[in-house]
Amino acid sequence: MVVSYPSPGTFLSSIYGDTTGRRGFDPYLADWSDSIKDDRGRVRLHKARCAFLQGSFDFDDIKHSYRMWVNCAEYGKINVIKDGVVIETIISKLPKRGNDIYRWKMKKRLGFLESLGDSYFFDPKDRNLHGAKTQMLFITLTWDPKTCDLETAWSGLKTDKIKGLLNTDPYNPLFSKRCKPENVGDHYQSHVKGCPCVSCRWNRWITAMRKRYGRIKVFRNFEAFGEKPQDGKVHADGYPHVHAVLLFEDHDFTVSYRDPHKHFRILRAEKDKISNLWDSHVDIEACYSVQGAMGYIKKYLFKTYGDSTVENVHRVDSDKAELTVSLLWLFRKQSFAVSGGWSDLITYGVIQTDFGDFDGLTFEWVGVFTAVELNIDPNTWCAVDPGGGS
Ligand SMILES: [Zn+2]
Ligand SMILES: [Zn+2]
Structure with a gap:
């Protein structure tokens, strides 16, 4: 069977039927939510957007997807290196809208209300x-x-724009003097x-x-x-x-x-x-x-x-x-x-960061890992492994 290639305006729902990305999108998946997870089992927003921004919405499935995402604790991992040797590893929980550390940050941001x-x-x-x-x-x-x-x-309805370009004629471009020269020509959406x-x-x-x-x-x-x-x-x-x-x-x-x-x-x-x-x-x-x-x-x-x-x-x-x-x-x-x-x-106190403390140390971003992958309690906010991890 030859299936014509979908045009950019085609909703996946018109090819696969009513449900896309969610239930029934891929009949070979035992669990529909696998379609919005990466190969490490983590729900990813870009996958959820692919799944939900086509066809009709199912609010229960969206809420379910959100819950799976927010309840998966993820951590940033940083190696602290001195003279080429990892002297310690810092892991720190990442804020996700709706998790404990997000609310803690929000509380600080709203502190001025008091x-x-x-x-x-x-x-x-x-x-x-x-x-x-x-x-x-x-x-x-x-x-x-x-x-x-x-x-x-x-x-919203978005349109592609080019930085620094005052008109829409690519053959006779009119450049803005206010835009930094190195940014002229960059694409953005507005x-x-x-x-x-x-x-x-x-x-x-x-x-x-x-x-x-x-x-x-x-x-x-x-x-x-x-x-x-x-x-x-x-x-x-x-x-x-x-x-x-x-x-x-x-x-x-x-x-x-x-x-x-x-x-x-x-x-x-x-x-x-x-x-x-x-x-x-x-x-x-x-x-x-x-x-x-x-x-x-x-x-x-x-x-x-x-x-x-x-x-x-x-x-x-x-x-x-x-x-x-x-x-x-x-x-x-x-x-x-x-x-x-x-x-x-209100006048805020100024927090001074003492960069002298970092003398001789370099920091290496290792990546983002789940609590399960790090084998730690998901309620942990941060931890330091003094021996240095792998
Ligand atoms: Zn309301
Ligand atoms: Zn808008």
Whole structure:
């Protein structure tokens, strides 16, 4: 039988049927998940992307793949060499989004939240909101799944570009003087103009907000919608949406009422102005204190990144958190971003590295190994083998 060679636009699903990469993709595999592992048995993201970014999604299989990946502890191994002899071997656990060391690093990165101090914009216990104002809003930007497919919503529409080239005519190239000469001609990918992905939409929205309201400090977070039972209707399952805490430095909002869910709301007219800058539904809550809003975001992030000890986080359960982190992993998206400025409020201690200690030593990167391959407990964070390993 002669099978015509698939064109670049062909989905594997149109050749192999509905399921690709996952169940049934390779009928000779006893375990479908072997198709996303390398020959050392480790789930690899690029293989998972090959498997899942074709045809329809099965969220349970994606979550399962993510779990296999994150639960496989991997270590970087470094030999310390003096006078050509390995004097010790250092192994150090690598952060993977959602594992213990990742959360530890995230905790350090979010440490500045503790030092923000607390400022109250108004008293939430006050029965009379007359005159209450706030400079901080908690905003949710939702998504209409009809506007694009799931992969585009997360990854965007990309186009190949060439560094330093100001036009698209390869025969009469127009070079930018701002680009370093050694970089001119390098290829890179950028999102197309008007790209419908969550990052580009968010960027356009926050730019428009800053144009209107002046300086805004931002803490924003991408999340996936959870799964809804199938009922034949279009749901936004797995599509991204945005939660953000915004601190307005040049503007304040009148707090007009408290709704039956006990959320504080701003004036309708102000809400509409903000909503009009986003093309799907927008929810806005007025925050009464900096720490209150930040505390929530922090709990929320730890929950999302697999800390099972965090409980009672409004809007998130473990299942939804797992879908979010699985999709962030699959689409290689950074979940949260902190704008500059928050940390201006704090002065960090400067850590001095003493390079003198490294006198005469060289470091050799040996590679990445699993806990099983190193024959160590996967809960180990780092270890030093003084004799030097093999
Ligand atoms: Zn985009
Ligand atoms: Zn959400």
